[in-house]
Every structure is written in C-alpha cells, then in structure tokens.
Amino acid sequence: xxxxxxxxxxxxxxxxxxxxxxxxxxxxxxxxxxxxxxxxxxxxxxxxxxxxxxxxxxxxxxxxxxxxxxxxxxxxxxxxxxxxxxxxxxxxxxxxxxxxxxxxxxxxxxxxxxxxxxxxx
Amino acid sequence: xxxxxxxxxxxxxxxxxxxxxxxxxxxxxxxxxxxxxxxxxxxxxxxxxxxxxxxxxxxxxxxxxxxxxxxxxxxxxxxxxxxxxxxxxxxxxxxxxxxxxxxxxxxxxxxxxxxxxxxxx
DNA sequence: TTAATATATGAACAAATATTCATATAAGGT
DNA sequence: ACCTTATATGAATATTTGTTCATATATTAA
Numbered sequence: 001x002x003x004x005x006x007x008x009x010x011x012x013x014x015x016x017x018x019x020x021x022x023x024x025x026x027x028x029x030x031x032x033x034x035x036x037x038x039x040x041x042x043x044x045x046x047x048x049x050x051x052x053x054x055x056x057x058x059x060x061x062x063x064x065x066x067x068x069x070x071x072x073x074x075x076x077x078x079x080x081x082x083x084x085x086x087x088x089x090x091x092x093x094x095x096x097x098x099x100x101x102x103x104x105x106x107x108x109x110x111x112x113x114x115x116x117x118x119x120x121x
Numbered sequence: 122x123x124x125x126x127x128x129x130x131x132x133x134x135x136x137x138x139x140x141x142x143x144x145x146x147x148x149x150x151x152x153x154x155x156x157x158x159x160x161x162x163x164x165x166x167x168x169x170x171x172x173x174x175x176x177x178x179x180x181x182x183x184x185x186x187x188x189x190x191x192x193x194x195x196x197x198x199x200x201x202x203x204x205x206x207x208x209x210x211x212x213x214x215x216x217x218x219x220x221x222x223x224x225x226x227x228x229x230x231x232x233x234x235x236x237x238x239x240x241x242x
Numbered sequence: 243t244t245a246a247t248a249t250a251t252g253a254a255c256a257a258a259t260a261t262t263c264a265t266a267t268a269a270g271g272t
Numbered sequence: 273a274c275c276t277t278a279t280a281t282g283a284a285t286a287t288t289t290g291t292t293c294a295t296a297t298a299t300t301a302a
Contacts, residue, residue, distance in 0.1 A: 033160065036227075049140070060132055111153060191293080195290075214248065
C-alpha cells in the first residue's frame with residue numbers, strides 16, 4: 001500500500017466535506033465523463049455538428065471526415081453507445097441523427113468558452 | 122494510398138455541403154474537443170465540480186479523489202493547460218479555482234442528458 | 243542557510259483508445 | 273438463389289492517455 005494514500009495530508013477539511021456532499025448530488029458522474037469522452041475527439045465532434053438539423057448516412061460522414069467508412073462507422077458506434085445519435089433505416093441506407101438537443105447545447109457552450117479565451121477573456 | 126479514400130462514395134452531396142459550411146462556422150473545433158477531453162475523465166470532472174464555488178489546494182483534491190498528490194497535480198495540470206482552472210498562491214499553498222462559469226454550464230447539461238436517458242427520455 | 247512543506251514535472255511503464263484490414267450481416271436488385 | 277450495396281464488427285496494431293516514482297522548484301520557518 002502506498003503510504004501517501006494512507007497518512008493523507010488535508011488542509012481544508014471543511015471544503016473537502018462540501019465537495020463530497022456536492023459530488024453526491026451528481027450521481028451519474030461516470031456517464032457524464034463518458035458523454036464528454038464521446039465529444040472529446042475532433043472527428044466525432046464534426047459528425048455531431050454535421051448532424052445538427054439533418055440526417056446523414058455513414059458514407060456521407062466518412063466523406064466529410066476524409067476517413068474510411070469503417071473508421072467512420074466505428075466512431076459512430078461510440079456515439080450510438082453513448083446515446084448521442086440514433087439511426088433509422090430506409091432500405092439499404094441507415095440515416096443517423098442526434099438523439100436530442102443537449103449535444104448542440106454542449107457544443108455552443110464549448111464554442112463560447114474557447115472563443116472568449118482566444119479574445120483574452 | 123487507400124483506394125477507399127480516393128474513389129469515395131457520397132450519397133447526399135447537398136447535405137455534405139451543408140455540413141461543410143456549418144463546420145466552417147466552428148473555427149476552434151480542435152480547442153473544443155480539447156475542452157471536452159479535459160472533462161472526459163471522472164477524476165478531472167470531480168475536481169471541477171469540487172471547485173464550483175470554492176477554492177481548493179492540491180492536497181485537498183488528492184484526498185477527494187483518493188489518489189496521490191502527484192497524480193492529482195498531473196490531472197490539474199491538464200485542467201490548467203485547457204484553461205478550465207487557474208490558481209492563486211497564498212504562501213506555500215496554491216489555491217485552484219474555476220476560470221469561468223462555462224464548466225458548470227457544461228456539467229449541468231451533461232447531467233440533464235444522462236438523467237433523462239436513464240428515465241427512458 | 244538549512245530544513246520542511248506544497249506542488250510541479252520528467253521519464254518509465256501501464257492502460258485505454260483509435261485505426262486498419264478482413265470478414266460478417268442485412269437489404270435490394272437481377 | 274445470387275450478386276451488389278451499405279454498414280457493422282472483430283482482431284491486431286498503433287497511438288494516446290494515465291499513473292507511479294524520483295526529483296526539482298518555490299515558499300516559509302528555524
């Protein structure tokens with residue numbers, strides 16, 4: 001066992017308690033980080049933005065990202081698994097679309113954050 | 122060169138063009154995915170939530186996450202690099218705090234997303 | 243100025259993630 | 273039934289990310 005993990009140094013016991021209580025109110029913390037993980041790749045983020053307001057198929061998205069259809073399909077599978085997109089079959093073609101508006105809300109806040117920082121806050 | 126990347130199959134040229142134009146308006150796409158990457162780890166997400174409304178030092182955060190102070194410091198460095206937190210020195214202690222409110226906005230939307238999905242939308 | 247505290251950082255290793263290639267499945271056409 | 277199209281998936285490899293351990297730096301106290 002690591003001694004550093006046992007005899008632990010804590011300066012602000014009160015703040016630690018506040019943080020623990022607060023984290024208790026965020027029950028699905030793992031799922032939340034999974035959601036961010038899904039959006040943490042430029043390619044997947046492009047896919048999500050491309051699906052804002054329209055349905056697209058795998059081959060379209062592969063063309064957009066300039067990757068193989070297999071690679072695109074793997075990325076899309078992650079987005080499906082994380083419940084960000086869903087699909088609808090029309091004959092041979094699977095059309096992908098966003099599950100809800102949360103994704104775009106996240107994208108907008110993220111864009112605001114990075115643009116504000118670029119302007120020196 | 123991969124032939125699949127050259128003779129590309131595109132079904133919806135119009136939608137592809139819409140997506141390309143739309144992505145053009147998201148200039149800082151890499152920075153956006155970096156921001157999500159920073160929040161894509163449960164430990165770092167805990168740190169960010171813990172800092173909602175209060176300052177904490179590295180040893181507090183290490184205690185909260187139950188990891189070594191070195192590990193906590195490495196995680197915090199990522200949050201600093203991605204401009205999510207900043208610090209203030211008071212003597213020997215470095216106090217960390219959130220840069221702005223965007224982080225908490227993101228956390229709230231993410232929480233709403235995962236709780237709604239858990240309830241079957 | 244020596245020692246102690248608080249934190250940062252570099253390097254090595256371990257674990258997770260992404261990409262590629264080959265193959266599988268599912269629908270539609272012939 | 274057989275072939276083609278559209279997409280999914282498994283396995284192997286390549287890349288990225290996280291953790292640990294040792295060491296470095298900065299501030300304060302003795």
